[in-house]
Amino acid sequence: MPVAAVIGAQWGDEGKGKIVDMLAEKARYVVRFSGGDNAGHTVVNPLGEFKLRLTPSGIFYPSTISIIGNGVVLNPAVLLSEIEELNSRKVDTSRLYISDRAHLIMPYHIVIDGIEEDSLGDKAIGTTRKGIGPAYVDKVARTGIRAGDLLDKEVLRERLTPALEHKNKIITKVFGKKALSFDEIYSQYCEYADRLSPLICDTTVMLAAALDRNESILLEGAQGVLLDPDFGTYPYGTSSSPMAGNACLGSGLGPNQINHFLGVFKAFQTRVGAGPMPTELKDEIGDAIREYGQEYGTVTRRPRRCGWFDAVAARLSKRVNGFTSVAITRLDVLDKLARIKICTGYKVNGETIENFPASSAILEKCQPVYEELPGWEKPTGNIRIYKELPPKAQRYVKRLEEIIGCPSSLISVGKRREQTIVRKSIF
Ligand code: GDP
Ligand code: IMO
Ligand code: MG
Numbered sequence: 001m002p003v004a005a006v007i008g009a010q011w012g013d014e015g016k017g018k019i020v021d022m023l024a025e026k027a028r029y030v031v032r033f034s035g036g037d038n039a040g041h042t043v044v045n046p047l048g049e050f051k052l053r054l055t056p057s058g059i060f061y062p063s064t065i066s067i068i069g070n071g072v073v074l075n076p077a078v079l080l081s082e083i084e085e086l087n088s089r090k091v092d093t094s095r096l097y098i099s100d101r102a103h104l105i106m107p108y109h110i111v112i113d114g115i116e117e118d119s120l121g122d123k124a125i126g127t128t129r130k131g132i133g134p135a136y137v138d139k140v141a142r143t144g145i146r147a148g149d150l151l152d153k154e155v156l157r158e159r160l161t162p163a164l165e166h167k168n169k170i171i172t173k174v175f176g177k178k179a180l181s182f183d184e185i186y187s188q189y190c191e192y193a194d195r196l197s198p199l200i201c202d203t204t205v206m207l208a209a210a211l212d213r214n215e216s217i218l219l220e221g222a223q224g225v226l227l228d229p230d231f232g233t234y235p236y237g238t239s240s241s242p243m244a245g246n247a248c249l250g251s252g253l254g255p256n257q258i259n260h261f262l263g264v265f266k267a268f269q270t271r272v273g274a275g276p277m278p279t280e281l282k283d284e285i286g287d288a289i290r291e292y293g294q295e296y297g298t299v300t301r302r303p304r305r306c307g308w309f310d311a312v313a314a315r316l317s318k319r320v321n322g323f324t325s326v327a328i329t330r331l332d333v334l335d336k337l338a339r340i341k342i343c344t345g346y347k348v349n350g351e352t353i354e355n356f357p358a359s360s361a362i363l364e365k366c367q368p369v370y371e372e373l374p375g376w377e378k379p380t381g382n383i384r385i386y387k388e389l390p391p392k393a394q395r396y397v398k399r400l401e402e403i404i405g406c407p408s409s410l411i412s413v414g415k416r417r418e419q420t421i422v423r424k425s426i427f
Helices: 016-026 076-088 107-123 132-141 147-151 153-174 182-199 203-212 244-249 284-293 311-321 360-365 391-404
Strands: 003-008 029-032 041-045 048-052 065-068 096-099 217-220 260-266 269-271 305-307 325-329 339-348 351-353 367-374 408-412 420-422
Touching: 003 016, 003 244, 016 041, 016 217, 016 260, 016 325, 016 408, 029 203, 065 203, 076 182, 096 182, 096 203, 107 132, 107 153, 107 182, 147 153, 147 182, 153 182, 203 217, 260 311, 260 391, 284 305, 311 339, 311 391, 325 391, 339 360, 339 391, 367 391, 391 408
Parallel strands: 003 217, 003 260, 029 065, 029 217, 065 096, 260 325, 325 408
Antiparallel strands: 041 048, 269 305, 339 351, 339 367, 408 420
16 A cells, blocks of 8 residues: 655745646646645756646656645636646646545635735745635634535535625725625636536545556655644744645545655755744854855745754654654755754753744744754765765765654756655665
């Protein structure tokens, strides 16, 4: 029963897209299980460079079936334009399916996301403004509209009528903005329904049949653990769970049906959006990492905040996800540095702590405690065998493994599919 989940282990953008594209060669199914088009997963393979927002990163293999799982919030307009772009670049999307239980992002979610961010002023979360948070709010408030509702336009009308009435009250009476038109939204979503209906089905039935046939399944996470509503830097995070546990809930598999949890860590730390980041480097080293690594948001193009690897955060990530192995990505980005630091603890209120605090207010005050290792100062992008890495690079990887408490199965040394050192195969 080869089922593996790929989990972002930091603040997102760890290179999940690259790792999923590479592993998907041996997967029959690839299932996105959380987030929405706040995600930007970059894939570089012989077909070109792609920045996927909703489509699972296994779409490039002719024998792989791609599923947008129930845990995703789906903006139909974004998916349709992504499909069009993929098709125009000769990528076949005919094996893409959408869970009938996935919630839809509606125009009012996007409007409310923007209004709420603006009203927070300098306390804004720095969301992607794609309506992600408001769509998940409606899911738990039981006022959401699901992909399956597109299959019957009368049901769609019945769901949209009270939802929009309520949202328009908030938009006009609380925020003093212009109401949205029912007719416009309804006719737009009817059009989406005509185009997407053939893709919408009960994807749990497909996955159960795949398990019966012992076919391999890859579960693709979005975002990262430090953005999780429970374990991340609350409230500076996202609204769905990027965690290993949600790989089950967001796809419809049981916990005992997944046998590998791969945590993806960058060899350093980045973050987009607001919120505490104890190892952030606001100096020329941070700028150098950003420039070598081209650390700019895939979705919003915002410059990513860069810093040293945070082992305090990494240990939390390992602890609350139970990773069976880790992938260390972007090792090559550190190739030119003479000295490299790892944060092993935080100093706060005169004490040294080794566990990641729950409170963002405390985290803001934490000063990193570093250990320093020598850099290898040699290019690693062409290396495919672990033992051929410069000894100082091996030492850095070994130290990360020790400090995270988990062996590495993959080491990524470049953005292309083949720029990967496989230490232990996942499938
Ligand atoms: P994701 O959201 O986790 O899929 O990550 P993103 O695609 O948003 O950001 C990761 C960036 O790093 C992308 O530009 C990738 O092409 C790139 N990338 C992935 N792995 C490596 C690597 O090992 N080395 C380098 N230099 N770039 C990488
Ligand atoms: P991938 O899958 C990095 C961040 C946003 C913001 C916060 C909340 O590419 O790793 P949201 O729009 O989700 O309500 O924004 O979460 N964020 C991400 N940061 N990578 C992502 O996805 C992200 N998705 C959301 O920047 O700080
Ligand atoms: Mg990304």
